[in-house]
Amino acid sequence: MTKRVFLGTSLLAMMLTAPAQAQDNNPRPLRAAIEAQYETSLEEMFLDFHRNPELSFRESRTAAIIAEQLRDVGAEVTEGVGQTGVVGLLRNGEGPTILVRADMDGLPVEEDSGLAYASTARQVDLDGVDKPVMHACGHDTHITALIGAARQLAAMKDRWSGTVMFIAQPAEERIGGAKAMMEDGLYDRFGTPDYAIAFHTSASEPVGRLIMAPGLSASSSDSVDITIHGVGAHGAAPHKGVDPIVMGAQIIMSLQTLVSRTLSPLEAGVVTVGSFHSGFKHNIISDRAELQLTVRSNDNEVREKLLDGIRRIAASVGQMNGLPEDQWPEVRVGFESTPVTINDDALAARLTPAFRAHFGEDTLQTFEEQDGMGAEDFAYFVAPNTEVPGMYMVVGGTPRDAWEAAEAGTGPAIPSHHSPFFKVDPRGSILLGTEAMVMGVLTLLGPDAETAR
Template sequence: MKRSIALLLAVLPLHLVQAADAELANAVTKDYRGHLGALFDHFHRNPELSLMETKTAARLAAELREAGFVVTEGVGGTGVVAIMKNGPGPLVMMRADMDGLPVLEKSGLPNASTVTGKDREGNLWPVTHACGHDVHMTSLVGTARQMAARRGQWSGTLMLIGQPAEERVAGANAMMKDHVWERFGRPDYALAFHVVSDVEAGKITVSEGSPYSGSDTVEILVHGVGAHGASPHRGKDPVMLGSQIVVALQTIISREREPHEAAVITVGSFHAGTKANIISDSAKLQLTVRSENAQTRAALLDAIRRVAVNTARANGVAENQLPEVKVMDEATPPTINDAALTRRLKLAWTDKLGAQIFDQNYQRSGMGAEDFPFFTTKPYIPSVYFGVGGTSRQVLDAAANGGAPVPSHHSPIFKIEPEPAVRTGVEATVTAMMALMKKPA
């Protein structure tokens, strides 16, 4: 692969590569300082919660219309679909998520969010873009403006999607249930990116494997027999039983899965009882389960049921009171980049942006999940999901040398460098689209 890239670059006139890089970079920089910077500031100051992104969607739709796209709002709730037809060729989709998080921003930034918003259940929360979706939306608009200005250089149909409720892994599925492909066309290729706080601003990351894991939410309702806390022998204690289940679940990973296989079971919530001296008659566990292929997912879910039910049996729980294990609708498949398309885009990025655009030192950490695969799995659409750096080299180096750690996504002190992140997002996306929709000679 490296040899192929080197051979390609060797035959390209260097002055043409540099000219192409400079022209796009200069145009995006000018647009950021004249328009996109203020747009980012607006999005950052005015986040909205998942499934409630009405004002955000309206502003995004207005920006895309102004760029010359035919825009439809209200797709799958608050989703936005923008289409630009520009002759024969492939239909290429780019997605940006729109929702903020129920987090009180403590970044200390001058444009820190101070807004509150109600979720669908009527609960009032502070809201902030603590995951970088403001970068994604701003870059989507920047991409629209650059592609519109370059219509003479590409041919095909461009589809830009503003997706709601990524944080609740619900928005992509909602748009698919609203027949987005039947209404607007099924893409030949699908793209998305996420700003990454522990990647240097101005660089990108991409892999041929799985950049994001699949995720399932599981609830276990443990049944017991209520009793006085001073007489535990007269009941069946669901707290004790639930605790045994929590510990036993970890043996699924440590003793049943191959050591190099990526898998996580985390019990994030355990609720039971009302008072110190009362043995409750039930306990509720909530789990997040992460996997990276269908076989591992099935094995984990089957093992969770087996452990829960048989731990209860071992404690003498009656057959009609065994734990209820429910896999919730809040689930998403793993994100898997199409290998051939990834290699094709790597060549394009190396050609136009230079080999230095890639952060070669980045190592994926954790098993975060995404709902983007709902767009690309059934039916299968070749797709690439890449990362865009969001933190300056100086801050990363300081953290590596014992300084303040870089805030993680979803942290109240999360922050990124907006200008290099947005500019890199636009340049990488435009470069990818121009490669996929190259106008015939």
């Protein structure tokens, strides 16, 4: 593979350990070092990632580049974890281990952003179908920032002690990559970290804003498939069959009561039927129907309550239509599932003062209004059974003037994530994302961390 040009760690170290007078003139020398690195190499790397996106569990080229870059800063690198995941251990003496994660997959979307560097890539997906590919969620900024953070930390080893576990995670868009890495023995093979951090670039927030809040960070998400078995018949003689379309309609309407009549009014939940397929001709009653659902919640107990309710409703409809038990609708919770992502309160209490002192009140925000029920499989790295406290941050990605105009209604709406028109300011996103990752490590592994633990 051709080597990418990048700012050497020795030069970074010189910038980060500049004379006191120079540091006095710049209250954030770390930011200046990251900016220099962006101009010399990170921008080029981002453009390469954006032009060459890869689908979930198909990120071989992307993973190889990240692995090469992590080796260049002295990390012990293992590839192929959870299919295409990369683990890089940067060791620096005794101390805790902190997991720093970035997701790297694109989406099967044809880019129409109008950007000069827009993707024209195509790739065969897991289903064997050739599809357009686009970084329509900012993962290209995440992995660029991960590399930037690795370089900075390699040049700052006098300021922290311990181990940084860099994770380039596949298949976040299928919310399956983190689970795959864990099932491949991530913590058994490389050690259970003491902390875990990650960030996501957001088009809904302006450049220069960093959100780090305790508690709920992302909702749970479960992809649920229901197969309904019927008895085929002529459309003119419906009494001779059992219509799976009618049964599907009964299930769909009953599902609408799950949130409104099963959950407390103070609990959040979503059950959406996104697909309903059955039959192939006007006058034939099919013997099969397929439903596809997405199920969301903000609490793992609520999640189980909704999933149990779906199973109960499906079975009841089968019984109500006179089918034997072995022909009742089948409910399958798919691989694309993740629990709720919760930011650890104690970890937030440790990070917030340090981040506020470093970034200032204008940058750091310690609360976030929920705008929908998006999910994030970072949850697997910090699930309750792991006992790993985690912090998932949000980094603003939209230029402030465009964001303010959209908020005031005087400018166009900001394209959403997963849209073919999606675009964020890479420079602002990568600079702040890199700086947040580095600050997280310095706060938890720096010289003052021992007294705080």
